[in-house]
Amino acid sequence: MPSPDVYWLALRSARGVGPRTCKLLIEKFGAPEKIFQLNADEIAAAGVPRNTARSIAEFRDFEPLEKELCELPNIGARLLKWTDADYPPNLRQIADPPPFLFVRGTAQLSDPTCIAIVGARAASDIGRRMAQRLGLELAAKGFTVVSGLARGIDGEAHQGALDAHGKTLAVLGCGVDVIYPAEHRKLADAILAGGGALVSELPIGTQPLAENFPTRNRILSGLCLGVVIVEAAEKSGSLITARMALEQDRQVFAVPGSPLSGKTRGSNRLLKEGAKLVECVEDVIEELAPQMAGRPVATRIVPDEPVPRPPTPAMPAPRAEIPPIAQSAEGAKAPEIVSDAATTILGNLKESERLHVDSIIESSGLNAQTVLRLLLELELEGRVTQHPGKLFSLA
Template sequence: MPSPDVYWLALRRARGVGPRTCKLLIEKFGTPEKIFQLSSDQIAAAGVPRNTAHSIAEFRDFEPLEKELCELPNIGARLVKWTDADYPPNLRQIADPPPFLFVRGTATLTDNTCIAIVGARAASDIGRRMAQRLGLELAAKGFTVVSGLARGIDGEAHQGALDAHGRTLAILGCGVDVIYPAEHRKLAEAIIEGGGALISELPIGTQPLAENFPTRNRILSGLCLGVVIVEAAEKSGSLITARMALEQDRQVFAVPGSPLSGKTRGSNRLLKEGAKLVECVEDVIEELAPQMASRAPATARMPSAEPVPTPPTSNISASAEVARLVQAPIDAKAPEGIADSSITILNNLKESERLHVDSIIESSGLNAQTVLRLLLELELEGRVTQHPGKLFSLA
């Protein structure tokens, strides 16, 4: 007899069954295991087309799915089901949530501090730098940065979060064991090692086919409080993500670009249509702060008969930071001693042509997030310049 988790995979693999049908049936009957015990007439009575109900009732191909589940521990992955307490609460609220997720990495998914950063694959140098800076600053403030592991803006957003020693999640349009693009293999490993995760609803081994990505985007936006579009052409996947975010009642942000550049026509159009303009990380946080302050811990109705407790989030620093951001003005005066710390960093840079960020952290005696924030402030003031390879020098 198949294991209970196998029925979850089987329900999604039955012909004609999509996320909405899964949600309908699980809300009606509680678990996929119970659904497979029903006749096609009983399934159809729940509002499912008769041919789909028949394909569920006649499904018998369980053995390959058992093997798929057995393979998950070998790649460091696990199955997170819609009825599990660690299923993302924001994602459970959308109209077509995936019935389960394959998660490769140790990250818990229950915090409500996710913000997506997406944009062009063939991004400009300015766009890349902006994505990296937003990822770094958001992660340094305790937010979880979400993106799609693609070339360009996505990769820079992930890397920025990692540079801040923060957490980042990559939502894939392929199996969690398939890294696309291949040159982001080291980045994917760093995401996992940094406490983040690779996430997909697709079976392991699934290749990155073009048709997978638009449906992937609903997960990317659904996980998050808001989506920041850094660069997007007139017709791009980022605009699909923005549209889905609006349908899911998520906030959409866009970084303005030159009207002479085709790379930013899509993001500029979003601004014309009402997206919030972003020039710095405070523009994002200031817009979302009231929403975070009023949002109670996620207790969306669970489809199972018995209530499933929501575990406490392990992202303690994020929760504390959200509370601080909500209760204090964004431009609150820096704590005493920060100015002296900036001087210490500048003095260290005077003694070397270029210093790696790790050396600056070690010599300053401050924690990594504080040093990264100070370096960004000094860079914005024109006193410090960042170079490739996480190197810094006096401007």
């Protein structure tokens, strides 16, 4: 008989099951082990597509999931479930919360006073200094700094929080036992040693594939009261995070940059569209003050000597923050596979004015991560438009 926690992993592993379906079924039936006691007709009656209901009812591959749970203590990680009292309160409020998180580190995620700082991987020196300063001053005032452990802005925000002896969380697009990029291993160790945590909804051992990052970004923004964009080009993952934050009713902030720099065109556009301008940490705190009413924020004393920084490696040539997914053994992309899958999604969208992402996943026969990655690519190419509520249409 599988342990109760295994059923959580099994529910998310069943074909066609995404975060919304997990939430629907758990709210309807309670603990996942009860769901696996139902037949396909009973599961479908809850509003789940019949193919998905059948995949849940017929799921039997519990053994590798048991092994995964047994491995968690060996890497200092734990499973944090949606029904646990210390599940992040901000994250619980979004439309598609992860049913569980893998958390590596001692930090409790129940603190609602989280603020995200994200931006360009190939950041300017000024952008790096600004991210480090914001991370330090927010952490010194008792906020938890959240970012994605990427090169550039993310790394500086984490390090700033560590310099203040504050808490910082890294939300990963890979398993919590996989450090990406590899040169941030010392930074990850410092986050863990400083009482922070590495967080992911992905199974341990999962590599940083491109399809993981759009879904990762909804967790990053969902954990927080607001998201600060320090530097972002016109087409960047940071803008996707900003859009997700708006859909989650989070405050979006942006640091202004020179109009002559391509690194800040995206963040400057956010300011034109209504993001709050940030020149200092007080700009963030004053805007969030109404939400902070009644929530005490402890002020930490910033040490005279900052925490030693890990050595900064030489920056590689700029490339996309998200690594490519479809590659052959020689490293060449396989565009024909992506093209066929994208054509399937476009064909489904032609038959309806607007489709919810869950409907696209179901009708395409592709896994959720692949569909989300392709929708992101098609949106950046101007062929697909996303509407509030995770609805998509042809552009």
